[in-house]
Amino acid sequence: MKDKSMKQFSGVYFAKKYGTALFSLLIFIAFSFLANNFFSVSNILIMLRQISMLTIVALGFTFVMGAGGFDMSLGNTAGLVNILFGIVVVGTHNLPLAILVGLLIGLAVGAVNGTLVAVLGLPDFIATFAVGSIAYGIKMLITKGNPLTMPASAVPAFTFFIGQGRIAGIPFPVILMAVTIAIVTFVLSKTQLGRRIYAIGGNKLASQYAGINVKKYRFITFLLSGLFVAFASIILTSRLGSAQPLAGEDFMLDTIAAAFLSTTMFGEGEPTALGTFIGAFIIGMLTNGLTMLSVEYYFQYITKGLVVILSVLTSVYLGGKLKKR
């Protein structure tokens, strides 16, 4: 009897484990046939560069989500970091200082989120949403909504290389993304930090009873989320060549999409770094492919919304099926 149930189970298991990866392969093949130039090295590199920032943001979010939390502030935090990075780099011509300031802003927002959610116990959706609103207000107060131009003459030479340069033909952001994926994969799967984060996501109470300092580790996840948003924002500013207060707003929905797609992958039920990358890649393919097919821009939002619903549905439905056993 047990064998039989195991066999029935394995079909579901296979779907859960590889379903999303197959789905992404299908989209890839479909676009390759439908759109000219989609399947080319140069376009794939463009696509990878497009998603590199999203992937980094989503990797930060993966920590938060791994511990069972949620961060609604990251879209607005991105813009705030953009502005402040731009102001400092234009004002001081000191790129390392500007990068440091940018990263510290991200950490500061993360610390506020972590204090509210992990330490004071506020609901994560509401607290981080409110923090995002504050970040939005601050960046608008500073800029009055206007972008800050960064003429090449006014900033150190390397500033634009971060987002626009190439090494051996590979866009620099793609290299940064690859390194980040490798680091996050290592941290999540091989270290105590990752083990504890997933344990908290798996059962918060049991983790606390096992002696894990749940508040501390949840706090850390928000710090990391803020840090990764800041990192991605700096790349984005460099890529755009100007500091835009509204830049990075799309990160929010795209990140949720990528991270939820991630939970549907590899049958773990918890988001992984590689899964998050594939999730971001699916989003990137949709944007890129639909643009190539001259589908109207706004239709892309509808598609993304549908993808989020589909991935969450898959995750909940298959997850529920596995849990019932």
Place this chain on the structure above:
Amino acid sequence: MSESERTVDMAHIIQTKGLGKEFNGVWVLNDIELTLRPGEIHAIVGENGAGKSTFIKILSGVYGQSAGQICIGDEETCFTCVSDSEEAGIRTVHQEINLNPYFAVYQNIFMGSELYRRVFGIKVMKDRAMRKRARQVMERIGIDIDIDTNAAILNTSNMKIVEICKVLVHEPKVVIFDEPTTSLGEEERKKILKVITGLRDKGLSIIYVSHNLEEIQAIADRVTVLRDGCKVGTLTREEIDVDRIITMMIGEKTYEGFARHQSTATDEEMLRMTGVSTHKLKDINLAVKKGEILGIAGVVGAGKTEVAKAVYGLDKLTSGKIEVNGESYKPTPGRSVAKGVALVPEERQAEGIIPDYSVSKNITLTYMDKWSRLGVLKKKEEDLDARQYIDKLSIKTQGPSQLLKFLSGGNQQKVVLSRWLVGDFQLGLFDDPTRGIDVKAREDIYMLMNDLAAQGKSLIVFSSYLPELIGTCDRVIVLKEGRQVGEFKKGMDRYEEHILAAMLGGAS
């Protein structure tokens, strides 16, 4: 036992004949013969697992019976659902209070049975009629609660009274009270008991389930004692006596399968709690020696788990001091682990396991440092050590990488135990360690506890299952309503009776 033949002929409102219930081939209730007469309070007592709740669930239609009959008056009936039982005039006042805090008292009383009329097909509440009825019910039981106040601001006893009113608006013939006075203070308790006796005097028949034998002695007209799913006997008003009830509840028990025959307690002290109070505990003073197994007994809600939580640092101390190994400290779970304190929690699913983690990850969760260098885990060594404990405790699993959710309850519990065994703890707080697990696993755990004590570790076992404490512990401390009410050493005269009497509030 002492119920003579004549009682069968007397008027009855409910009569059960040979009532039984089985779950998955296990008979949890056998051959229950019970009569409920008009205008009596019939108490039902028994230890945990004796079958009390199964019995009342059959009467209230939650479960169908597997054997026997229920007669209402002279008519034989069978309840397939709760509304069948309600139609027969049987209503239950549940142990839990379940009011909507934002609704007025009268709205709560009519929750789910609102009076309304239809205006163009829309249901419009008849508030005036409901308020009038609610006031009548209050008057009938001689209680004056403002029916327009929100339920949120009522005290616990008044909430209970609203729960009783919820039942009374349906004009039942029989009311089942399930532990109506738990978590109430002395004055509040008296108030509720007065309401219940008042209902009896007005002719209602009452089935009264309680752990509190003093209460039963005060108000019950008859008492039926259950043990291991069987009826031991029924005592009449004149025969009710706390000691006698306790003797009936215990019966003849054997303690085979419990490995502890001799204490291994030393003179060195492991834990001392001095005047410890938390929101649920009042002035706990106790000490455990190295090598000793201490039992903490008490009925559900007596504060057993809260003692474990206080020591482990999950509940904040409002006063008092905790010393481990002679050193005073302010416990948090992290610090407790560092001090060698281990907690096997009561709610295995909610507090013990990470269901989506493998056996091996669950085992290494607490003492993760042992398998890591500079924060990086050594998975192979984790699996190797996990395998060792899988063998040692005969955990039934496909291997260290199987997800814990696929293991049975007993094996999950062994994994939780292994989590501590790998780290060489000094003081184990075992909260209901054999809850819901099979006999074999249970015996394994008793053996293990005995071995641990022999190694010089101290254990505290928290349980409301008396045979377990009697069989495994050197000494038992009894809690009642958050206070220590007695301490009993193994080997004393009438050990078990004394413990049970202290638990249930009889003379001790």
